[in-house]
Amino acid sequence: MPTVQVPVQLTVEHLMAVVKQLSPAELHEFMQQLAAWQQYNGQQAEEEAALLAHIEENSRLPAAEQRRYKQLRRKRERGTLTERELTEYQALLQQLEARNVKRIAALIALAQQRGTTLRGIMAELGLHSEANAK
Numbered sequence: 001m002p003t004v005q006v007p008v009q010l011t012v013e014h015l016m017a018v019v020k021q022l023s024p025a026e027l028h029e030f031m032q033q034l035a036a037w038q039q040y041n042g043q044q045a046e047e048e049a050a051l052l053a054h055i056e057e058n059s060r061l062p063a064a065e066q067r068r069y070k071q072l073r074r075k076r077e078r079g080t081l082t083e084r085e086l087t088e089y090q091a092l093l094q095q096l097e098a099r100n101v102k103r104i105a106a107l108i109a110l111a112q113q114r115g116t117t118l119r120g121i122m123a124e125l126g127l128h129s130e131a132n133a134k
Helices: 012-020 024-057 063-078 083-114 118-125
Strands: none
Touching: 024 083, 063 083, 083 118
């Protein structure tokens, strides 16, 4: 393999000059490795997009259920829930908890993919540590 001098600041022109110095066999190997890297990078981007969509999807209940949850929560705080409303509130709360589990699992997967912590990814995405559903 030829030895090339690499400037401190690389530009596309510098990289092209180096690539042009490769033998046909080295160029072929370089192209294969570049294609593999591009494919891997594309898959990573697709996986990240899917995780971000999953996080968003599980950040709150559907609009109508979210409104109802807030109404019932306010009534609960005032101590004016009926038995039927309490049952409905508890069911919505269970849905929220299930969504939060899915959301946190997706956040952890995204944090691992980006090489950071759960808190780090939440800060990066501007998320609070408490559930967004409140």
